Amino acid sequence: MITVPELPEITVIAGQMNKEIKGKRIADIEVKQPKNLNMSVKEFVKAAKGKTVNNVSSKGKWIFIKLDPAYYMLINRGMNADVLYFTPNQKLPEKHQFKLTFTDKTGFTIQFQWFGYIHFVPEKNLNKHKLTARLGISPMDKESTLEYFKKLLVNKKVGIKGFLIDQKNVAGIGNVYIQDILFKAKLHPNRKISTLSEKEINNLYNAIRDVLNRSIQLGGLAYEKDFYGQKGKLTINEFLVGYKTGKPCPTCETLIKKIKTGSTSSYICPKCQPLRQV
Numbered sequence: 602m603i604t605v606p607e608l609p610e611i612t613v614i615a616g617q618m619n620k621e622i623k624g625k626r627i628a629d630i631e632v633k634q635p636k637n638l639n640m641s642v643k644e645f646v647k648a649a650k651g652k653t654v655n656n657v658s659s660k661g662k663w664i665f666i667k668l669d670p671a672y673y674m675l676i677n678r679g680m681n682a683d684v685l686y687f688t689p690n691q692k693l694p695e696k697h698q699f700k701l702t703f704t705d706k707t708g709f710t711i712q713f714q715w716f717g718y719i720h721f722v723p724e725k726n727l728n729k730h731k732l733t734a735r736l737g738i739s740p741m742d743k744e745s746t747l748e749y750f751k752k753l754l755v756n757k758k759v760g761i762k763g764f765l766i767d768q769k770n771v772a773g774i775g776n777v778y779i780q781d782i783l784f785k786a787k788l789h790p791n792r793k794i795s796t797l798s799e800k801e802i803n804n805l806y807n808a809i810r811d812v813l814n815r816s817i818q819l820g821g822l823a824y825e826k827d828f829y830g831q832k833g834k835l836t837i838n839e840f841l842v843g844y845k846t847g848k849p850c851p852t853c854e855t856l857i858k859k860i861k862t863g864s865t866s867s868y869i870c871p872k873c874q875p876l877r878q879v
């Protein structure tokens with residue numbers, strides 16, 4: 602199964618990185634694939650060396666490494682990249698394209714599968730960094746209250762699925778988690794936002810948090826590695842309807858259908874998630 606890391610996987614890995622590398626000073630960087638950077642390798646290495654990790658957090662699908670003094674290293678794993686911690690004398694992954702070593706000889710490697718980014722941005726220019734500045738609020742953030750969510754949906758005329766997986770609206774939900782979120786909320790992916798009742802919006806808000814929280818508790822998807830190279834415990838078997846074409850719906854036993862919704866595929870129970878435009 603090919604997946605792209607979404608909010609749960611990034612939350613898990615950012616938490617582990619914060620635990621392991623906070624307070625460490627960058628000694629050296631090796632870059633084998635310059636296209637992932639937002640500057641030349643020479644500039645990147647010069648700017649990053651000697652800086653200390655202040656803390657590691659995440660927003661949507663991005664890892665934010667705050668450095669002292671006043672810089673951010675922003676990592677996007679793109680399609681499935683492995684970001685792996687190493688300790689001295691540990692064998693490194695053969696095909697890594699990026700290696701960062703701290704002064705205590707620990708560090709991490711990154712192995713991209715396809716695309717992905719490692720951007721180095723001065724703190725004062727963070728709000729001008731095009732790929733992260735326009736990200737919506739992560740649904741697990743404190744600011745993401747039910748009131749905030751209701752306001753976000755006001756006067757929106759588009760379909761609910763397309764809206765929620767657009768990173769400008771909500772950061773961190775992609776085509777994996779959206780499936781069970783919409784099933785739990787009993788909403789068809791093409792349902793127009795303007796037709797949602799107050800109760801449906803409440804249910805949707807709770808479904809988003811439930812589905813993402815559960816995955817974080819399980820360490821994320823079983824198809825993605827964490828900072829220590831361990832895979833998460835969330836397998837297809839744990840999904841309610843996602844990727845379960847032809848299997849019975851867990852609520853009503855109607856067979857789950859795979860349908861085309863815009864440029865993405867959706868998995869729905871046709872009975873629990875009817876397309877009704879109220």
Ligand SMILES: [Zn+2]
Nearest residue numbers: 850853870873
């Ligand atoms: Zn059903």
